[in-house]
Amino acid sequence: MGRSTVRKAVPGAGGVGNGTSTTADDEATAEDGGASVDDTSAEGAGEDGAGEDGAGKGDGAGAGAGAAEDGGAGGSGGRRRTGRGTDRRRRRRRLLRWSATLLALVTVGGAGAGYLYYQHLNANIKSDKLNLGDAKDRAAETKANEAGQKALNILLIGSDARDTVENQQLGGAKDTFNGTPLADVQMLLHVSADRSNMSVVSMPRDTLLDIPKCTDPDTGEVFRSLTREITNSSLGRGGPGCTVATWEKLTDIHIDHFMMIDFGGVVSMADAIGGVPVCVDANIHSHTTTGKGSGLRLAEGTHDIKGKQALQWLRTRYGFEDDTDLARAKAQHMYMNSMVRQLRSEAKLTNPNGLRKLAEAATRAITVDDGLDSIKKMYDLATELQKVPTERITMTTMPNRYDTVQTGRVVPTEDAGKLFRLVREDIALDGKDAAKATASPSPTVTDAAAADQDIAVQVRNGTYTDSLGAARGRASTVTEVLVAKGFTDARADTSPATTEKTTVIRYPSADLQADALRVAKALGVPAGQVKQSTDVSGVTLFVGADWRSGTAYKAPVEDDKTPTSAETMNAADTSQCMHVDPAYSW
Numbered sequence: 001m002g003r004s005t006v007r008k009a010v011p012g013a014g015g016v017g018n019g020t021s022t023t024a025d026d027e028a029t030a031e032d033g034g035a036s037v038d039d040t041s042a043e044g045a046g047e048d049g050a051g052e053d054g055a056g057k058g059d060g061a062g063a064g065a066g067a068a069e070d071g072g073a074g075g076s077g078g079r080r081r082t083g084r085g086t087d088r089r090r091r092r093r094r095l096l097r098w099s100a101t102l103l104a105l106v107t108v109g110g111a112g113a114g115y116l117y118y119q120h121l122n123a124n125i126k127s128d129k130l131n132l133g134d135a136k137d138r139a140a141e142t143k144a145n146e147a148g149q150k151a152l153n154i155l156l157i158g159s160d161a162r163d164t165v166e167n168q169q170l171g172g173a174k175d176t177f178n179g180t181p182l183a184d185v186q187m188l189l190h191v192s193a194d195r196s197n198m199s200v201v202s203m204p205r206d207t208l209l210d211i212p213k214c215t216d217p218d219t220g221e222v223f224r225s226l227t228r229e230i231t232n233s234s235l236g237r238g239g240p241g242c243t244v245a246t247w248e249k250l251t252d253i254h255i256d257h258f259m260m261i262d263f264g265g266v267v268s269m270a271d272a273i274g275g276v277p278v279c280v281d282a283n284i285h286s287h288t289t290t291g292k293g294s295g296l297r298l299a300e301g302t303h304d305i306k307g308k309q310a311l312q313w314l315r316t317r318y319g320f321e322d323d324t325d326l327a328r329a330k331a332q333h334m335y336m337n338s339m340v341r342q343l344r345s346e347a348k349l350t351n352p353n354g355l356r357k358l359a360e361a362a363t364r365a366i367t368v369d370d371g372l373d374s375i376k377k378m379y380d381l382a383t384e385l386q387k388v389p390t391e392r393i394t395m396t397t398m399p400n401r402y403d404t405v406q407t408g409r410v411v412p413t414e415d416a417g418k419l420f421r422l423v424r425e426d427i428a429l430d431g432k433d434a435a436k437a438t439a440s441p442s443p444t445v446t447d448a449a450a451a452d453q454d455i456a457v458q459v460r461n462g463t464y465t466d467s468l469g470a471a472r473g474r475a476s477t478v479t480e481v482l483v484a485k486g487f488t489d490a491r492a493d494t495s496p497a498t499t500e501k502t503t504v505i506r507y508p509s510a511d512l513q514a515d516a517l518r519v520a521k522a523l524g525v526p527a528g529q530v531k532q533s534t535d536v537s538g539v540t541l542f543v544g545a546d547w548r549s550g551t552a553y554k555a556p557v558e559d560d561k562t563p564t565s566a567e568t569m570n571a572a573d574t575s576q577c578m579h580v581d582p583a584y585s586w
Helices: 023-027 065-069 084-105 119-124 165-171 231-236 240-251 263-273 307-315 325-344 352-365 375-385 414-424 474-484 510-523
Strands: 126-128 152-159 183-191 198-202 208-211 226-230 257-261 276-280 301-305 366-369 393-397 400-402 410-412 457-461 490-492 504-507 530-532 540-543
Touching (some): 119 352, 152 240, 152 375, 183 231, 183 240, 198 325, 208 240, 208 410, 226 231, 231 240, 240 257, 240 366, 257 263, 263 325, 263 352, 325 393, 474 490, 474 540, 504 510, 510 530
Parallel strands (some): 126 366, 152 257, 504 530
Antiparallel strands (some): 152 183, 183 198, 257 366, 400 410, 504 540
């Protein structure tokens, strides 16, 4: 007690000069220390989580955060400032409140940052390139609505990297130390253009999909494209930007930012946040006789978890419901929802020292894209996220089914395509959107279509599905339909069938847009299914899985209801409780 420390001014902090430390300095030293990873080691946290003070004690625990916040440690004898200083403190507390909102929404598959004004936090931030895929595999940028507002899409990634001693201790599997990291948690966070609602879509880590070609931004190494590959392997193909590219290729949703966190980051963040209440409907011990399981051990009921125990909850597969990755995603949603409620309550926002630790831990814990590489940029994002009411936040899991070839793997279903469409079109997944006032506007066409007989059209069979295979002869049949309608320059492509869930007409450049739309009108294909693409050299009709037979195309009737298979969960629901597999109960 009574130890004095000379305080150095922090750029942008204000009100901090040379002086004698307050009591807060008895438990912490260097201001740059923050909530260091060393304070939350696997041994120190324990299954029951570190104590409230455990995350903040020791070397580097955010020295004098409370004093700096209140203007202490500056001037003579650490006396508080009054007048204008009081107004500044009020404004700062508002900044802290807004910042905490982002933290509540970004953990597990990524974590948020405190976004305080202290400039030294910028040095904590690690950034990487947003998208490592080729231009042809990227989704078009999100367009603004009539009010000039744009939706935001942020990919949250949880890495299983064992690249440090702490991550190795927390993650286990000694033989994988410093191996290729996997993106074991992937969540797409969509914020509506008007900021009235938010949707989160989790993708099971065992999902099989196509991963595009990616180029490592540091080494220049090129990773070739893969088909039917497990999604979590995308992270090891140049970095998080390849995971972003994979999502864009699958969903056709433009991703604006990513945030990534590892095991140690989750623990330090969870300690800095403090206890988050979770519920289990029976005693649970996630441990198998062969050594599998997260080690989570809880009695029936509700518990506040943090530190290592929070990481165990987020990683638990064996013991929740059917012991699959799908159950794990549900538990992660419950944790995130509970944390949103905790951090948005005034009780969690009244301790300046705790909030300082939270900001330090957050900026050290995450890796973001280059578009979020400063406190200012992060704060701007936080102010947007905080506008969404808790009751309008909806968690979902990508609809899927088990693969028929690879045991234990899943693939997206047609419902997944519908879910992605709703997100792409900025339709709220909670069903509380106001009715649409007008239909979607017709596309702007700058050129007139050629005469039907002069429009060259290539027709391809895109009816292949994993369950039904390809419908034979569809390219030839539809070509005959076009010729009969006067498109005498239509030609059938006899190459093997590809996979197109929906019939689509693609064209390579703007001068052929009118021709493509004319073909669509003649066949009854909606204008929304006419797309510009550099993958084709001329107007090309892909006969999709929705037109496997017949000569007349029937456009699918789409509703805007969230598929029940998405298993929605509302952030304001306080009744959520994980079901425990009796085989793991004690």
